[in-house]
Structure formats: structure tokens, C-alpha cells
Amino acid sequence: MENRNFIVQGDICWCKDPQTLETRAGAFLVCAGGKSAGVFSRLPEQYAAFPLLDYSGRLIIPGLVDLHIHAPQFAFRGLGMDLELLEWLETRAFPEEAKYRDLQYARRAYGLLVEHLKKGPNTRLVIFATVHTPATLLLMDLLEESGLVSLTGKVNMDRNSPDILREAGAAASLAETGEWLEACFSRNSGSGYKNTRPILTPRFIPSCSDELMRGLGDLRRKYRLPVQSHLSENKKEIEWVRKLCPESGGYGAAYDGFGLFGAAADAPSAAPVVMAHCVWSDEKEIALMAGQGVFAAHCPQSNTNLSSGIAPVRHFLEAGVPAGLGSDIAGGVHSSIFRAMVDAIQVSKLRRSLLGLDEKALSMEEVFYLGTAGGGAFFERCGMGRAGSFEPGCDFDALVIEDTDIAAPFGLSIRERLERTVYLSEERHITAKYVRGRKISR
Amino acid sequence: MENRNFIVQGDICWCKDPQTLETRAGAFLVCAGGKSAGVFSRLPEQYAAFPLLDYSGRLIIPGLVDLHIHAPQFAFRGLGMDLELLEWLETRAFPEEAKYRDLQYARRAYGLLVEHLKKGPNTRLVIFATVHTPATLLLMDLLEESGLVSLTGKVNMDRNSPDILREAGAAASLAETGEWLEACFSRNSGSGYKNTRPILTPRFIPSCSDELMRGLGDLRRKYRLPVQSHLSENKKEIEWVRKLCPESGGYGAAYDGFGLFGAAADAPSAAPVVMAHCVWSDEKEIALMAGQGVFAAHCPQSNTNLSSGIAPVRHFLEAGVPAGLGSDIAGGVHSSIFRAMVDAIQVSKLRRSLLGLDEKALSMEEVFYLGTAGGGAFFERCGMGRAGSFEPGCDFDALVIEDTDIAAPFGLSIRERLERTVYLSEERHITAKYVRGRKISR
Numbered sequence: 001m002e003n004r005n006f007i008v009q010g011d012i013c014w015c016k017d018p019q020t021l022e023t024r025a026g027a028f029l030v031c032a033g034g035k036s037a038g039v040f041s042r043l044p045e046q047y048a049a050f051p052l053l054d055y056s057g058r059l060i061i062p063g064l065v066d067l068h069i070h071a072p073q074f075a076f077r078g079l080g081m082d083l084e085l086l087e088w089l090e091t092r093a094f095p096e097e098a099k100y101r102d103l104q105y106a107r108r109a110y111g112l113l114v115e116h117l118k119k120g121p122n123t124r125l126v127i128f129a130t131v132h133t134p135a136t137l138l139l140m141d142l143l144e145e146s147g148l149v150s151l152t153g154k155v156n157m158d159r160n161s162p163d164i165l166r167e168a169g170a171a172a173s174l175a176e177t178g179e180w181l182e183a184c185f186s187r188n189s190g191s192g193y194k195n196t197r198p199i200l201t202p203r204f205i206p207s208c209s210d211e212l213m214r215g216l217g218d219l220r221r222k223y224r225l226p227v228q229s230h231l232s233e234n235k236k237e238i239e240w241v242r243k244l245c246p247e248s249g250g251y252g253a254a255y256d257g258f259g260l261f262g263a264a265a266d267a268p269s270a271a272p273v274v275m276a277h278c279v280w281s282d283e284k285e286i287a288l289m290a291g292q293g294v295f296a297a298h299c300p301q302s303n304t305n306l307s308s309g310i311a312p313v314r315h316f317l318e319a320g321v322p323a324g325l326g327s328d329i330a331g332g333v334h335s336s337i338f339r340a341m342v343d344a345i346q347v348s349k350l351r352r353s354l355l356g357l358d359e360k361a362l363s364m365e366e367v368f369y370l371g372t373a374g375g376g377a378f379f380e381r382c383g384m385g386r387a388g389s390f391e392p393g394c395d396f397d398a399l400v401i402e403d404t405d406i407a408a409p410f411g412l413s414i415r416e417r418l419e420r421t422v423y424l425s426e427e428r429h430i431t432a433k434y435v436r437g438r439k440i441s442r
Numbered sequence: 443m444e445n446r447n448f449i450v451q452g453d454i455c456w457c458k459d460p461q462t463l464e465t466r467a468g469a470f471l472v473c474a475g476g477k478s479a480g481v482f483s484r485l486p487e488q489y490a491a492f493p494l495l496d497y498s499g500r501l502i503i504p505g506l507v508d509l510h511i512h513a514p515q516f517a518f519r520g521l522g523m524d525l526e527l528l529e530w531l532e533t534r535a536f537p538e539e540a541k542y543r544d545l546q547y548a549r550r551a552y553g554l555l556v557e558h559l560k561k562g563p564n565t566r567l568v569i570f571a572t573v574h575t576p577a578t579l580l581l582m583d584l585l586e587e588s589g590l591v592s593l594t595g596k597v598n599m600d601r602n603s604p605d606i607l608r609e610a611g612a613a614a615s616l617a618e619t620g621e622w623l624e625a626c627f628s629r630n631s632g633s634g635y636k637n638t639r640p641i642l643t644p645r646f647i648p649s650c651s652d653e654l655m656r657g658l659g660d661l662r663r664k665y666r667l668p669v670q671s672h673l674s675e676n677k678k679e680i681e682w683v684r685k686l687c688p689e690s691g692g693y694g695a696a697y698d699g700f701g702l703f704g705a706a707a708d709a710p711s712a713a714p715v716v717m718a719h720c721v722w723s724d725e726k727e728i729a730l731m732a733g734q735g736v737f738a739a740h741c742p743q744s745n746t747n748l749s750s751g752i753a754p755v756r757h758f759l760e761a762g763v764p765a766g767l768g769s770d771i772a773g774g775v776h777s778s779i780f781r782a783m784v785d786a787i788q789v790s791k792l793r794r795s796l797l798g799l800d801e802k803a804l805s806m807e808e809v810f811y812l813g814t815a816g817g818g819a820f821f822e823r824c825g826m827g828r829a830g831s832f833e834p835g836c837d838f839d840a841l842v843i844e845d846t847d848i849a850a851p852f853g854l855s856i857r858e859r860l861e862r863t864v865y866l867s868e869e870r871h872i873t874a875k876y877v878r879g880r881k882i883s884r
Contacts, residue, residue, distance in 0.1 A: 075850055077862075078865035105851065305791065307795040308795070333784075333866065345524075351796075353749040354796050361749070363524045407554045407557075408517055408554070416521050419523065423775045424776070428869075
């Protein structure tokens with residue numbers, strides 16, 4: 001068992017809240033038992049015996065959180081991006097996902113994904129796998145081995161899906177999900193999974209029958225499981241859901257009707273729900289999300305690549321919807337949440353300028369918050385530790401960034417170095433990566 | 443003198459025209475005297491004696507062309523991106539540009555820029571310097587030394603500019619420009635500059651008096667010099683130009699009135715003009731550009747970052763406006779034209795989806811063309827060699843890309859590897875970089 005009591009010294013930077021960036025030059029960040037004990041300008045006596053890792057001159061920031069990624073789509077990220085959505089799904093996404101029936105293929109493909117994720121800046125992820133239980137468990141094993149913290153879902157889909165992926169009815173899908181959950185729980189006990197948990201994953205309403213959705217709602221209540229799905233990504237999809245659930249009063253409300261949205265009245269401590277996209281969520285849906293504490297995973301690059309639109313993130317923040325960022329591999333091409341931060345700023349500017357809205361663009365502080373503590377709050381709500389910050393008590397998820405080769409002819413403040421890191425850093429700039437006090441890369 | 447007769451072997455890929463991507467697996471690209479002699483599946487007998495460089499399994503593509511970059515703004519790229527345009531100019535751009543009066547500062551800052559450019563994927567650049575002649579010449583010396591091919595302009599600005607940068611009237615600005623040109627010409631002769639040329643650079647109409655513009659028009663005719671400037675970047679600027687040049691009939695037409703737009707009737711062989719941005723160019727301006735062969739430098743990231751809008755690139759292509767891509771450092775943060783290619787695709791999708799336009803998004807082939815042969819055509823028009831392609835007779839500007847760590851669990855075509863390189867490659871993937879047959883990096 002490695003030592004999870006140590007100190008890192010460097011130029012430390014984290015978000016206290018969405019507007020407040022804290023910076024400390026040459027300071028000490030204490031890791032005690034895998035958690036942050038705080039950031040100090042002078043080292044308190046009580047930690048004098050902890051080993052000190054000297055990262056002087058480097059930037060130390062919280063690990064990044066990806067709230068939405070499709071693991072099987074990593075294999076074809078950055079391919080076929082000129083296709084229209086439906087053609088892309090039919091020629092790229094569905095045939096690729098079908099391959100994960102073959103465990104040998106899954107081992108190769110998921111192996112590449114997890115190796116890639118270990119080296120990048122994300123430390124926690126909320127993941128769609130496929131409908132296949134063995135491949136999903138294999139992915140979870142690989143993630144556990146990597147040291148990353150993750151919530152992974154075996155996907156449910158029993159209608160309006162290609163034959164190669166559609167499960168044989170609600171009962172079969174639910175039975176398979178039950179088996180998958182049993183396998184997860186047995187791995188969760190004893191010396192099994194420490195960083196890896198299951199999350200219920202109906203693909204989205206159009207591909208799940210009412211019976212399946214209700215059954216998943218039951219499983220959610222029974223096991224207090226978190227849920228992930230897609231919400232209001234594009235206009236045609238919303239119209240489709242309106243036809244499929246005419247009584248619901250809206251897309252989010254339809255999830256709610258199945259017990260798969262926020263905290264239901266009969267389960268105030270329910271595990272949380274995260275919905276990807278929410279591009280076209282109206283004020284009513286936003287209010288429902290805020291009221292029930294449903295997380296929005298903003299995936300700006302995917303929404304651009306797939307011509308979905310630009311999500312009203314400023315409204316989420318003002319209404320109090322808990323929000324974070326997602327790569328949405330492979331609708332998005334880039335796994336790094338640094339890229340999602342830049343994309344989020346840029347599309348917020350375009351939303352304002354192209355649509356003529358009187359709406360402030362997102363600031364660097366705001367997107368840095370979304371990509372760290374904002375997404376990290378989802379893991380806290382799942383009982384997997386506070387994440388995405390260095391406030392005392394947070395899990396020690398940290399990146400050490402060697403940014404000196406992003407050169408400038410004048411001195412830079414820590415805030416300026418962070419802005420450059422967000423915009424300009426590449427994989428090679430990550431010198432060390434810690435998750436829960438364990439060094440997992442470099 | 444190094445040997446500029448050699449052969450590279452690898453997976454070769456280039457644009458024949460905007461729609462046609464050529465790919466040859468395991469083929470031979472012959473460099474003869476610094477120029478492409480063509481791509482061959484079997485090596486012709488006549489080149490049997492040329493040394494062979496084995497880049498098997500790597501991608502070999504033409505060097506990228508940046509049609510618009512502000513060299514002094516590189517120092518603060520990725521800083522202050524949350525500021526509004528005017529505040530950004532006042533707190534970042536203008537104070538930084540003023541520093542280039544100090545040659546020692548210029549040496550440090552331009553040194554960092556040129557080192558950075560050498561390692562990146564761009565091989566040719568059209569560059570704004572500052573108003574300062576010594577610093578501009580220093581930059582040109584550094585560029586010549588680097589092996590990159592470039593057109594660099596000492597900036598002219600004699601009105602509506604901050605005191606720290608404004609030149610003391612049209613006569614002073616023109617005299618200074620004359621001195622700068624003399625210095626360039628003397629370096630161009632004998633064993634001096636081989637890859638480096640001057641380009642006339644009025645900042646834009648609002649910051650140049652009519653007298654200055656007319657004088658620059660005279661210099662253009664006298665020396666057959668190319669010209670670069672800014673055009674129709676944002677709506678307020680266009681309104682301003684309308685007030686400053688009420689008789690002109692438009693922004694582009696105003697440049698034309700000063701003899702600083704396309705080929706004037708009295709100078710059919712005039713060197714070409716490149717205009718950055720053209721975000722709000724209307725059909726009339728687009729027709730004028732097409733008719734006179736004025737190049738558009740599309741700078742998608744800058745237009746996003748500065749909330750300018752999205753240029754009608756599809757219209758440029760349909761109307762026959764010669765076009766390429768620009769990083770517009772530091773309105774754009776990223777110098778790599780790979781990033782500009784991705785940005786160009788993405789904003790073309792947003793233009794369509796957000797504005798509800800019935801307009802095809804740009805394809806990967808189209809942006810690859812714009813960022814290579816499209817921009818390269820500007821250099822050809824300047825008599826600096828055909829560039830951006832491997833068609834026989836083109837200058838041998840080539841990148842060797844080691845893309846195997848952009849891993850996939852299945853085989854990829856060369857076209858697919860190119861798409862991934864455009865979206866996902868980082869600096870480390872460039873294994874070798876040649877300009878005019880000379881290896882300048884790795």
C-alpha cells in the first residue's frame with residue numbers, strides 16, 4: 001500500500017466557487033490519507049514528517065471531471081466528422097458499439113481508451129459503455145486498475161435501435177441489468193473496486209420502452225443508484241419524445257414520470273442524475289432540473305460537431321442547475337476537459353453574438369469551475385468523495401503542469417498561467433497526475 | 443549547401459483541388475532541387491541515385507500556410523480572452539505592440555515566436571509586425587534564419603490609434619516605410635534573404651489617413667508589392683469605415699479606391715492582396731474580391747474569440763474568391779493551422795444550425811485545401827513558388843507526421859489518418875518538417 005500522506009509544493013490554483021479562483025505561489029498542498037488537508041503558505045508543524053515533493057515553478061490544479069463520455073466511441077473519435085448525425089450514427093456509432101459483443105475486441109479497444117485517459121488531464125469520468133454486460137465489466141476492471149475514479153453504465157435500449165444493438169424487450173434488458181449490477185456489487189465488496197461504481201444508463205427515451213424505463217426507476221429506488229442519460233439535445237429528438245410521451249409535459253418531465261430524474265419526493269436522499277446536453281431545455285425544464293438538483297453535462301464541442309446548437313449554460317448557472325462539462329466522445333473529438341473549457345467559452349460568445357442575446361459569455365473562472373468542482377459535485381452526491389477542488393476534505397485529485405515551454409517574454413501571474421494552460425496545454429505538459437492521493441501517471 | 447535532391451517514402455496525402463484529396467500508401471515523393479518532382483508508387487529510374495529517407499508508416503503532407511498572424515501578439519496569446527474587444531486592445535494589444543520600440547525586447551519576444559513556429563506545422567506565413575522598422579527587420583532576419591517562408595509587413599497607422607503607436611503623419615509613415623523597404627531590398631539581393639519578403643501593411647482604413655493610403659498605393663505600384671490588411675471584421679468597424687470614406691461605396695471598395703485592393707487596370711500583373719476576416723463582406727464585396735483576385739484570410743477562431751461572427755466561406759468558394767486560413771494570433775490563441783481547419787469546419791456548422799442557413803458545412807477536404815494549397819496560392823502569386831501541394835513543380839514544403847499514438851483498434855485509411863491528424867495531432871506528432879527541400883525541424 002503506497003503512502004497517501006505527503007506534501008506537494010508549487011504554484012497552486014483551484015476554484016472556491018464558480019466566481020472565485022484561489023491562487024498561491026510556492027505554497028504547500030497537503031495530502032493526508034488521500035484527501036486534501038488544505039493549502040498553506042507555511043507548512044504547519046503537524047505535517048513536518050510528511051515527505052515533500054518539490055514541484056516548484058509548476059502549476060498544481062485539481063484533476064478535471066468529464067461528466068459525459070461514450071467509451072466505445074473513443075475508437076472512432078475524429079472520424080467521419082463531416083457526416084450528418086443520422087449517417088454518422090448508422091455508419092460509425094452503431095456498428096462500432098455492436099463490436100463490443102466480442103470481448104477480445106473490447107479488451108483491445110477499451111485498453112487503448114484507458115491508457116489514453118490515464119495520460120490526459122481528466123481524473124474522474126461518468127461513462128456510457130454499451131448494452132453488453134461482459135464488456136462493460138471489463139471496462140470497469142480496466143478503469144479500476146488505472147486508478148481513475150469513474151461511474152460506468154451498461155446501456156439500456158429496447159426499441160427504436162438497430163437490430164445489432166437492441167435488447168430483446170424490457171424484461172430481458174432489466175434482467176441483464178440486474179446481473180450486471182450483481183457483478184458490480186460483488187466487485188464493490190471486500191478488496192474489489194475502490195474507485196469504480198455502476199450508474200443506470202437508459203440511452204434516451206426514444207430507445208427505451210415505458211416498461212423498461214419504469215423498471216429502471218424501480219432499480220434506482222431499490223439500490224439508490226445514480227442515473228445518466230441524454231436530454232433535449234436536438235429539436236427533432238424533442239419532437240419525437242413529445243410524441244412518445246404525450247402526457248409527460250416535456251422531455252425532462254418524462255424522465256421524472258419514470259422516476260429517473262431528480263430526487264423523488266419518496267426518496268429525498270436518492271443518488272443524483274446527470275443529463276447530457278440540455279441544449280434546448282426551456283425555462284420550465286431548467287426550473288425542474290434546478291428544483292430537483294439534476295446535473296447538466298454541457299458538451300459544447302459535440303453540440304457544435306453534430307449541429308445540435310449551443311446550450312444555455314448562463315441560464316443553468318443563474319437558475320442553480322448543478323452543471324459540469326463533458327467531452328461526449330465521439331460527438332466531441334477531444335477527451336481533455338481543458339478543450340471542453342475553451343469550447344464552452346467560445347460557443348458562449350457565439351451564442352451571444354450570433355443570436356444577438358444580451359447574455360454574458362462564460363468566463364475562464366466559470367468554465368474552470370464547471371470542469372473541476374462543478375462536475376466533481378456529482379461524485380460527492382454519489383458518495384464518492386468531494387472532488388475538483390483543494391478545499392480541506394476534498395479527495396486529492398491533482399495535476400502538476402509543467403508550463404514553462406508555453407513561453408512568454410514577460411512574467412505571468414498564476415491566473416494567467418492557468419488561462420494559458422486551459423487554452424494551450426498539450427498532453428506532454430502534464431508532469432504528474434494524482435487521484436485520491438495516488439500517483440497514476442508520469 | 444545541403445543536398446536538396448532526395449526522396450521521402452511514406453503514406454502521402456495532398457490536395458489536387460478543393461474537393462480532391464490524393465492519397466498514396468507507401469509511395470515515393472521526390473524532392474529535386476527543393477521542388478516536388480512528383481509522387482510515385484514505383485520510383486522512376488532517373489532518381490535511383492537520390493538518397494532515400496524512409497518514413498514508412500508515417501503520414502507525409504504539405505506544410506500548412508498561415509495567411510494572417512500578428513507577430514508581436516504572440517507574446518500574450520491566450521491571455522485576457524474574457525475581455526471585450528476594445529478593452530483587450532487597450533490593455534493587451536496596444537501596450538504590447540508598443541514594446542517593440544525596444545530592440546532588446548523584440549529580440550527576446552520574436553525569438554520565442556520563431557522558435558515556436560519552427561516546431562509547429564506551418565511552413566509559410568503572412569505576418570503583421572509593428573510600426574517599428576528595426577524590430578520588423580529583426581523579425582525578418584530571424585524568420586530567414588529559421589528556414590520558414592514568409593511575407594512580413596511593417597505596420598502603417600497614422601490616425602485613430604493610441605499615442606504610443608501612432609506614426610507622426612502620412613509623410614513620416616511613408617518615409618519610414620521607404621527606409622524599411624530599402625533595407626529589405628538590400629537584404630533580398632546577393633546572398634541575403636531567400637525566403638523572406640516585405641508586404642505593405644496598412645493596419646486598416648480607420649487607422650490610416652487617406653494621404654497615407656494613397657502613398658501606399660503609389661509604393662505598391664512602384665515596387666509591385668503585395669498588400670495585407672483587415673476587411674469587414676465587425677459591424678461597428680464597417681459603419682466607421684462608411685463614415686470615414688462616404689464616397690467609396692463599401693469597405694473593400696474603399697481599399698480599391700486607394701489602389702490597395704485587387705489588380706488595378708493599369709497593373710494587370712500587380713502583386714496580390716490578402717484581406718483578413720471578411721466576416722461581414724456582402725455579395726457586392728465578395729464579387730469585387732472574386733473579380734480582382736483578392737485573397738480572403740479566414741480566421742475562424744479569432745472571429746469567435748472576439749465575438750466578430752462567422753465568415754461566409756461557402757460564399758467565397760462559390761464566388762471564386764481565393765481563400766486560405768489564418769491563425770490571427772492573438773485574436774486566435776492557436777498558431778497551428780490544423781486548429782484553424784477544425785475551427786473552420788465547426789463554425790461553418792454553427793453558422794448553418796444557428797442561423798438556419800441552407801448552406802453546406804465545410805468538409806475536411808475543403809479546409810485541408812484552404813490551409814495548404816489555398817493559402818499557398820498567395821505565395822505563388824507573389825512569385826515565391828507554388829506551395830501547399832505535392833503536384834510536380836511545387837516547392838517541397840512537407841510535414842512528416844508520426845500518428846501511431848493516435849491509436850485505433852482497427853486499420854485506418856490515409857484519409858482517416860489525415861482527419862485524425864487535423865483534429866487530434868499535437869506538436870509532438872511532427873517528426874520532420876521541410877521547407878523548400880530543407881529540413882528545418884527535428
